[in-house]
Amino acid sequence: MDDDSPQARWERRTEVTLAVTALVFLASYTVLVLGHGLPAAVRDACLAAMLAAWALFGVDYAVRWRLSGQRLRFVRTHWLDTLVLVLPLLRPLRVVKVYEAVQRRHGQPRLALHARVIVYSSLSVSLIGFAGALAVYQVEHAAPHATILTFGDSVWWTCSTLSTVGYGDVTPVTTMGRTIAVGLMGCGLALLGAVTGSFSSWLLQVFSREGDERPPGS
Amino acid sequence: MDDDSPQARWERRTEVTLAVTALVFLASYTVLVLGHGLPAAVRDACLAAMLAAWALFGVDYAVRWRLSGQRLRFVRTHWLDTLVLVLPLLRPLRVVKVYEAVQRRHGQPRLALHARVIVYSSLSVSLIGFAGALAVYQVEHAAPHATILTFGDSVWWTCSTLSTVGYGDVTPVTTMGRTIAVGLMGCGLALLGAVTGSFSSWLLQVFSREGDERPPGS
Amino acid sequence: MDDDSPQARWERRTEVTLAVTALVFLASYTVLVLGHGLPAAVRDACLAAMLAAWALFGVDYAVRWRLSGQRLRFVRTHWLDTLVLVLPLLRPLRVVKVYEAVQRRHGQPRLALHARVIVYSSLSVSLIGFAGALAVYQVEHAAPHATILTFGDSVWWTCSTLSTVGYGDVTPVTTMGRTIAVGLMGCGLALLGAVTGSFSSWLLQVFSREGDERPPGS
Amino acid sequence: MDDDSPQARWERRTEVTLAVTALVFLASYTVLVLGHGLPAAVRDACLAAMLAAWALFGVDYAVRWRLSGQRLRFVRTHWLDTLVLVLPLLRPLRVVKVYEAVQRRHGQPRLALHARVIVYSSLSVSLIGFAGALAVYQVEHAAPHATILTFGDSVWWTCSTLSTVGYGDVTPVTTMGRTIAVGLMGCGLALLGAVTGSFSSWLLQVFSREGDERPPGS
Numbered sequence: 001m002d003d004d005s006p007q008a009r010w011e012r013r014t015e016v017t018l019a020v021t022a023l024v025f026l027a028s029y030t031v032l033v034l035g036h037g038l039p040a041a042v043r044d045a046c047l048a049a050m051l052a053a054w055a056l057f058g059v060d061y062a063v064r065w066r067l068s069g070q071r072l073r074f075v076r077t078h079w080l081d082t083l084v085l086v087l088p089l090l091r092p093l094r095v096v097k098v099y100e101a102v103q104r105r106h107g108q109p110r111l112a113l114h115a116r117v118i119v120y121s122s123l124s125v126s127l128i129g130f131a132g133a134l135a136v137y138q139v140e141h142a143a144p145h146a147t148i149l150t151f152g153d154s155v156w157w158t159c160s161t162l163s164t165v166g167y168g169d170v171t172p173v174t175t176m177g178r179t180i181a182v183g184l185m186g187c188g189l190a191l192l193g194a195v196t197g198s199f200s201s202w203l204l205q206v207f208s209r210e211g212d213e214r215p216p217g218s
Numbered sequence: 219m220d221d222d223s224p225q226a227r228w229e230r231r232t233e234v235t236l237a238v239t240a241l242v243f244l245a246s247y248t249v250l251v252l253g254h255g256l257p258a259a260v261r262d263a264c265l266a267a268m269l270a271a272w273a274l275f276g277v278d279y280a281v282r283w284r285l286s287g288q289r290l291r292f293v294r295t296h297w298l299d300t301l302v303l304v305l306p307l308l309r310p311l312r313v314v315k316v317y318e319a320v321q322r323r324h325g326q327p328r329l330a331l332h333a334r335v336i337v338y339s340s341l342s343v344s345l346i347g348f349a350g351a352l353a354v355y356q357v358e359h360a361a362p363h364a365t366i367l368t369f370g371d372s373v374w375w376t377c378s379t380l381s382t383v384g385y386g387d388v389t390p391v392t393t394m395g396r397t398i399a400v401g402l403m404g405c406g407l408a409l410l411g412a413v414t415g416s417f418s419s420w421l422l423q424v425f426s427r428e429g430d431e432r433p434p435g436s
Numbered sequence: 437m438d439d440d441s442p443q444a445r446w447e448r449r450t451e452v453t454l455a456v457t458a459l460v461f462l463a464s465y466t467v468l469v470l471g472h473g474l475p476a477a478v479r480d481a482c483l484a485a486m487l488a489a490w491a492l493f494g495v496d497y498a499v500r501w502r503l504s505g506q507r508l509r510f511v512r513t514h515w516l517d518t519l520v521l522v523l524p525l526l527r528p529l530r531v532v533k534v535y536e537a538v539q540r541r542h543g544q545p546r547l548a549l550h551a552r553v554i555v556y557s558s559l560s561v562s563l564i565g566f567a568g569a570l571a572v573y574q575v576e577h578a579a580p581h582a583t584i585l586t587f588g589d590s591v592w593w594t595c596s597t598l599s600t601v602g603y604g605d606v607t608p609v610t611t612m613g614r615t616i617a618v619g620l621m622g623c624g625l626a627l628l629g630a631v632t633g634s635f636s637s638w639l640l641q642v643f644s645r646e647g648d649e650r651p652p653g654s
Numbered sequence: 655m656d657d658d659s660p661q662a663r664w665e666r667r668t669e670v671t672l673a674v675t676a677l678v679f680l681a682s683y684t685v686l687v688l689g690h691g692l693p694a695a696v697r698d699a700c701l702a703a704m705l706a707a708w709a710l711f712g713v714d715y716a717v718r719w720r721l722s723g724q725r726l727r728f729v730r731t732h733w734l735d736t737l738v739l740v741l742p743l744l745r746p747l748r749v750v751k752v753y754e755a756v757q758r759r760h761g762q763p764r765l766a767l768h769a770r771v772i773v774y775s776s777l778s779v780s781l782i783g784f785a786g787a788l789a790v791y792q793v794e795h796a797a798p799h800a801t802i803l804t805f806g807d808s809v810w811w812t813c814s815t816l817s818t819v820g821y822g823d824v825t826p827v828t829t830m831g832r833t834i835a836v837g838l839m840g841c842g843l844a845l846l847g848a849v850t851g852s853f854s855s856w857l858l859q860v861f862s863r864e865g866d867e868r869p870p871g872s
Contacts, residue, residue: 156832161383163839165815167822168385168604178374185381189413195843196632197418200851379601386603386822396592403599407631414850415636597819604821614810621817625849633854 007067014060019098022091025053026131029089033138034151054088061085089131096123114202121194125162125187132184133158139176146173162188225285232278237316240309243271244349247307251356252369272306279303307349314341332420339412343380343405350402351376357394364391380406443503450496455534458527461489462567465525469574470587490524497521525567532559550638557630561598561623568620569594575612582609598624661721668714673752676745679707680785683743687792688805708742715739743785750777768856775848779816779841786838787812793830800827816842 028046035043061081065074075082084090100120137154140146147170148154157170161184172178246267253261279299283292293300302308318338355372358364365388366372375388379402390396464485471479497517501510511518520526536556573590576582583606584590593606597620608614682703689697715735719728729736738744754774791808794800801824802808811824815838826832 152829152832156836159836159839160820163818163843164381164383164600165818165820165839165842166378166383166385166602167820167825168387169822169825171385171387175370178370182374182377185377185383188383189381189410190417192410192843192846193414193417196414196847196850197420197636199844199847200418200633200636200854202851382599382601382818384596384601384603384820386605389603389605393588396588400592400595403595403601406601407599407628408635410628411632411635414632415638415854418636418851418854600817600819602814602819602821604823607821607823611806614806614813618810618813621813621819624819625817625846626853628846629850629853632850633856636854 007064010063010067015098015101018057018060018091019095021053021056022088022094025050025088026092026127028053029131030134033134057085057088057091089135090128092127092131093124095127096120099123114198117194117198121191121198125191128184128187129155129158129162132180132187135180136172136177139174139180140172143174143177147171148177158184161185162191164188164192225282228281228285233316233319236275236278236309237313239271239274240306240312243268243306244310244345246271247349248352251352275303275306275309307353308346310345310349311342313345314338317341332416335412335416339409339416343409346402346405347373347376347380350398350405353398354390354395357392357398358390361392361395365389366395376402379403380409382406382410443500446499446503451534451537454493454496454527455531457489457492458524458530461486461524462528462563464489465567466570469570493521493524493527525571526564528563528567529560531563532556535559550634553630553634557627557634561627564620564623565591565594565598568616568623571616572608572613575610575616576608579610579613583607584613594620597621598627600624600628661718664717664721669752669755672711672714672745673749675707675710676742676748679704679742680746680781682707683785684788687788711739711742711745743789744782746781746785747778749781750774753777768852771848771852775845775852779845782838782841783809783812783816786834786841789834790826790831793828793834794826797828797831801825802831812838815839816845818842818846 028049031038032043032046032050035046064078064081068074068078070077084093100116133151133154136148136157137151140148140154141150148157153170157172160167161181164185172181246264249256250261250264250268253264282296282299286292286296288295302311351369351372354366354375355369358366358372359368366375371388375390378385379399382403390399464482467474468479468482468486471482500514500517504510504514506513520529569587569590572584572593573587576584576590577586584593589606593608596603597617600621608617682700685692686697686700686704689700718732718735722728722732724731738747787805787808790802790811791805794802794808795804802811807824811826814821815835818839826835
């Protein structure tokens with residue numbers, strides 16, 4: 001993509017705003033799910049913030065669709081954007097991208113590949129895990145025969161899922177909770193791939209460097 | 219293998235027909251297992267379709283045996299075909315191969331290696347997982363002391379097995395169900411290998427490309 | 437090691453005998469553990485076969501110690517042999533080595549690296565898993581509060597452990613059973629490493645080969 | 655870092671002392687946690703030894719902070735040291751580093767990369783696992799509805815967590831226990847990455863060596 005195209009300019013300008021909006025969305029959702037005892041006014045404000053943030057995401061999507069000059073193909077070529085529009089809880093992942101951009105502008109040297117993979121996969125997994133734990137807690141805690149009764153249970157269950165340990169002492173029982181769980185399992189697999197893959201590549205790199213340093217006959 | 223040999227020609231001609239037959243087999247099996255309340259006529263039609271599809275697989279196997287000019291060695295050298303003849307639920311995996319062939323004929327550029335691995339392993343795992351969930355549900359749902367009582371339970375159990383999470387809140391209790399489960403565990407391991415392996419190779423590739431782009435002194 | 441040293445000659449001569457003895461040991465142990473209803477004479481014969489096989493392993497160990505000309509250092513440098521002498525159930529793993537040697541003598545072409553890793557890790561895992569399932573069944577099936585009551589349970593538990601799925605519907609409860617379980621978990625990890633590692637190396641190989649075939653400008 | 659800087663000299667001089675102190679800390683903690691029936695005097699002595707060791711760690715941290723000439727930045731750039739100061743149970747990991755240094759001074763040839771990774775990851779995991787099992791046992795064994803009642807249970811649970819098997823027959827129920835558990839899961843993932851990564855790099859190395867030995871036409 002050309003760096004001076006209208007799309008690129010739009011994306012550069014809205015980057016930070018959208019990341020902040022995503023965090024506002026997540027924070028409002030958190031207050032809404034965990035704040036059982038809060039006054040109705042606060043809860044309504046949170047709901048309003050969530051809807052406003054969602055609307056903003058919709059506007060951004062519409063503008064980029066328009067700027068792209070594509071018709072229905074846009075939905076397919078930008079399937080990741082479409083998915084994130086439907087599931088705005090995945091939005092905060094954008095923060096990872098913005099974090100990198102900010103680091104680069106401040107002239108910070110880039111981390112080595114394996115360090116970057118570990119930092120980004122940790123950040124992404126924390127955000128996805130937190131959003132997943134919230135969503136599972138919301139749909140499970142009042143279900144009949146539920147075992148995930150507190151937010152602590154939900155976080156504990158999320159950790160055991162993302163690491164593919166899977167104790168099974170607390171598990172979702174509703175269809176919605178299980179659907180979210182399957183998504184988290186996929187993330188757990190990807191995390192495992194990221195950790196083992198970057199470790200493997202780092203080892204290979206260390207090894208080839210060591211091989212270069214030594215004289216051939218040693 | 220020579221591209222113009224009778225076997226190759228036979229395979230090219232029957233490719234699409236067999237893939238469609240495999241999907242018909244899977245669809246009929248799905249209706250048969252899940253359609254408890256359907257009228258007997260529909261169920262009989264499904265059973266007939268399944269048997270007809272199986273017969274077609276047998277004819278294909280026999281023709282290819284004949285064309286190969288081999289005797290009993292054929293069973294051993296084509297052990298994958300033999301296995302698939304005995305367990306026709308694995309047949310739909312062929313669709314993955316056909317999908318690739320169709321993509322190529324339409325002149326679509328091939329995806330990069332890691333993308334192809336991820337797409338094909340996802341497709342294969344979805345098909346195997348669906349067939350496995352169906353089979354486990356069929357043998358388990360009426361067994362004494364069973365914990366897999368609905369098809370939803372079976373899908374949930376399959377997902378937790380394929381990702382090697384393994385909660386153990388629902389587990390097969392019959393010998394047949396456990397045998398299928400062991401097969402699915404093997405697939406889970408292979409999936410993990412595919413995901414981590416392709417991730418690792420992609421990382422290495424990104425890394426070596428970055429190393430080339432920068433001047434040596436930076 | 438020199439190929440014509442007395443040790444090498446001894447090892448080449450005893451190779452097949454020891455592999456057969458190891459299989460006899462495993463078979464006798466199997467009959468002893470699973471044959472509850474067999475007459476006492478058969479069980480005594482099995483016990484005698486086991487002890488005889490074990491004695492043979494001891495003789496082999498002693499001869500090799502003598503031939504090596506080492507003192508106590510032998511125990512440390514050949515720690516794998518020492519371990520296998522103490523835990524003769526691990527002996528059948530030797531079969532894998534003999535299998536390769538036999539393949540080579542028959543002039544069979546060697547498999548590619550990833551295929552060999554997959555074949556050998558499958559063989560090793562099957563043998564270790566079978567021996568582990570037997571041992572766990574023996575120590576668990578009569579323990580109070582045991583959940584592993586039949587050999588089928590034990591095999592099912594072994595499969596779920598080796599694939600690191602770990603349902604936890606049946607688990608060992610005795611200290612001895614859990615010690616064996618920890619050994620099997622280690623094998624599970626190594627198996628995972630073998631599968632993912634060989635898959636990764638195979639992918640890289642395919643990739644670099646494809647890169648060579650295409651013209652540089654495409 | 656310059657090898658003759660005051661920091662480097664301080665680190666070289668205190669290396670062995672600190673490693674011994676760390677082992678004293680771990681041993682005292684072990685006695686304190688497991689020695690329910692010991693006389694109060696022994697328990698007090700252990701507590702004193704623990705606090706003295708901790709104080710020594712604090713002194714070492716302070717000296718290094720001073721020598722570095724940095725202000726608050728030191729806490730961030732040496733975040734690993736800071737973490738280890740707060741959680742002294744992680745200290746014994748230093749032993750791994752000292753072990754390598756001692757090996758090198760004795761003129762022992764370095765192991766190959768994959769062997770080193772396997773040895774160090776095994777050592778680290780054993781130490782972390784032991785410390786984790788102790789800590790989980792301490793916080794869990796007296797909690798209401800606890801399933802981890804003996805130290806044996808705790809060790810068993812730790813093994814099943816570190817290998818990501820996760821049976822779930824015994825699991826922590828307190829918040830503190832679960833927090834430690836999440837740390838151990840992270841270690842389990844890293845261990846898996848170490849094992850699979852080093853296996854993969856070893857395979858690639860074996861493969862490229864084999865490729866060099868054979869004539870190109872074979």
